[in-house]
Amino acid sequence: MNAVEPGNIFIVSAASGTGKTTLVSRLTAAQPQIRVSVSHTTRAPREGEEHGCHYYFVSREEFVELIGQGAFLEHAEVFGNFYGTGIESVRQMSEAGYDVILEIDVQGAAQVRRALPEAVGIFILPPSLAVLAERLRGRGTDSAEVIERRLGLAAEEIQEALSFDYAVINHDLDQAEAELLAIVRAQRCSLRRQRKAIEKILQNT
Numbered sequence: 001m002n003a004v005e006p007g008n009i010f011i012v013s014a015a016s017g018t019g020k021t022t023l024v025s026r027l028t029a030a031q032p033q034i035r036v037s038v039s040h041t042t043r044a045p046r047e048g049e050e051h052g053c054h055y056y057f058v059s060r061e062e063f064v065e066l067i068g069q070g071a072f073l074e075h076a077e078v079f080g081n082f083y084g085t086g087i088e089s090v091r092q093m094s095e096a097g098y099d100v101i102l103e104i105d106v107q108g109a110a111q112v113r114r115a116l117p118e119a120v121g122i123f124i125l126p127p128s129l130a131v132l133a134e135r136l137r138g139r140g141t142d143s144a145e146v147i148e149r150r151l152g153l154a155a156e157e158i159q160e161a162l163s164f165d166y167a168v169i170n171h172d173l174d175q176a177e178a179e180l181l182a183i184v185r186a187q188r189c190s191l192r193r194q195r196k197a198i199e200k201i202l203q204n205t
Helices: 020-030 060-068 087-095 106-115 129-139 144-163 173-188 191-203
Strands: 009-014 034-036 039-041 055-057 072-078 081-086 099-103 120-125 166-169
Touching (some): 009 106, 009 173, 020 034, 072 106, 081 087, 081 106, 099 106, 106 144
Parallel strands (some): 009 120, 034 099
Antiparallel strands (some): 039 081
16 A cells, blocks of 8 residues: 655745635635645634634633643744644644645744745735735724734735745735645645655666
């Protein structure tokens, strides 16, 4: 019986309001071989979000306890709330052969890239900062003060795109989803992934 080839790990980051969550949700719904890591957070659920599906919603006390247990691959505090990616769930999905997406902010992305240098970084960009502001206000989930803080941070976050492997501009959801899928498929054909296949072919010559 052939061993399962571990899946790739992808870091998908963006400034808040760029459409990262929508893109990842669409991609994973259409592609059963791609899974998204469910993060822990201390923030309150938004309308339509479910515990264990979109996030694991925990108290600050529970989150701090998990940090002490070394349970996170990365964790960060963003706008007063903690977010973290569990190590064990990422490992299990990858070893089962699934490509795993870590949908995280730039702070968390930097931590993951240090821990997992083989992870592939994809940054989702807005068409412009003006469009980003319009999307944040249209979302209706944040106060005017929080929106201004998010916009103030957006330029700094977008600057971090230069340290990623790929960038996708979210002009149109269908096009951005297609580009995201193209990156995942291309990575499956990378030399790092195909090295064993090459060695096997050469051994049989």
